[in-house]
Amino acid sequence: MQDLGQSVIIGENVSEIASESRSDYISHVLCEKGECSFVFNDTEFTLVAGESMIITLPKLFLPVQKSRDFKATVIFVHTDFIHTLETTSNYGIQGSFRLFRNPVLKLNDEERERCKRDFENVKWRLSNRNHEFYTESVGCALQQLFLDFFDFQLSKLDEKERVAPQSSELVTRYLAMLESGEYRDHRDLTYYADKLCVTSKHLSETCKKVSGFPARYWINRFTAIEITELLKNKSLSISEIAYKLNFSSPLHFNNFVKSVFGVPPQQLRG
Numbered sequence: 001m002q003d004l005g006q007s008v009i010i011g012e013n014v015s016e017i018a019s020e021s022r023s024d025y026i027s028h029v030l031c032e033k034g035e036c037s038f039v040f041n042d043t044e045f046t047l048v049a050g051e052s053m054i055i056t057l058p059k060l061f062l063p064v065q066k067s068r069d070f071k072a073t074v075i076f077v078h079t080d081f082i083h084t085l086e087t088t089s090n091y092g093i094q095g096s097f098r099l100f101r102n103p104v105l106k107l108n109d110e111e112r113e114r115c116k117r118d119f120e121n122v123k124w125r126l127s128n129r130n131h132e133f134y135t136e137s138v139g140c141a142l143q144q145l146f147l148d149f150f151d152f153q154l155s156k157l158d159e160k161e162r163v164a165p166q167s168s169e170l171v172t173r174y175l176a177m178l179e180s181g182e183y184r185d186h187r188d189l190t191y192y193a194d195k196l197c198v199t200s201k202h203l204s205e206t207c208k209k210v211s212g213f214p215a216r217y218w219i220n221r222f223t224a225i226e227i228t229e230l231l232k233n234k235s236l237s238i239s240e241i242a243y244k245l246n247f248s249s250p251l252h253f254n255n256f257v258k259s260v261f262g263v264p265p266q267q268l269r270g
Contacts, residue, residue, distance in 0.1 A: 007081035011074040025076040027055040034070030118145040171210045
């Protein structure tokens with residue numbers, strides 16, 4: 001029997017999604033009672049009983065308030081473990097982008113029951129530690145949960161919203177470059193288009209179709225997330241942060257922050 005360690009964790013505290021200890025987890029939530037409101041990617045959402053949600057980028061999640069009777073189950077799955085479970089479905093990347101725009105899944109009665117069974121199955125498999133194939137057993141239960149979530153989302157897609165595998169692959173490769181940290185040295189869209197052997201226009205239009213946002217948005221978004229984190233470190237000066245992110249000058253950095261956040265970095269830092 002293999003030990004999963006902290007790869008899969010069951011919880012009830014939605015606020016834990018925003019904790020530093022869960023920064024490398026994807027959170028799957030099933031609301032059983034009441035409701036809670038939260039901010040994700042600067043947009044406010046409400047999760048009510050019978051709905052589910054998936055938070056793929058916990059840094060963008062901020063809990064606001066919840067009703068006194070609010071009750072939910074949260075399945076935290078470490079991203080390293082999720083990568084070992086990836087299905088061959090081409091819908092995965094498109095589903096992730098839709099969750100970025102709106103992480104809440106509104107379920108009908110049948111979907112709600114299926115989701116509830118999936119959550120119970122994961123919890124049961126996780127507790128059944130004497131299983132000779134414990135890790136594989138938990139992994140299969142999670143895969144079923146993921147596939148059902150994909151199915152819930154696909155059933156709500158119009159035919160015109162579906163994206164060709166080639167387009168999803170292009171955007172996946174583009175985001176992988178950004179996730180690796182290339183945005184620190186390259187914030188020019190032409191650089192990425194050349195690396196991907198497409199035009200800047202094609203890359204931007206494909207990103208817009210797949211993710212709902214043009215390609216340049218993602219460069220700015222990844223940069224903005226890191227700027228927000230670096231500004232929390234009061235021991236770093238504005239000039240040092242600008243240097244870390246390879247801006248040509250503190251003035252250039254200041255202008256970038258104002259264009260993205262609407263205020264200078266000193267005001268963001270508070």
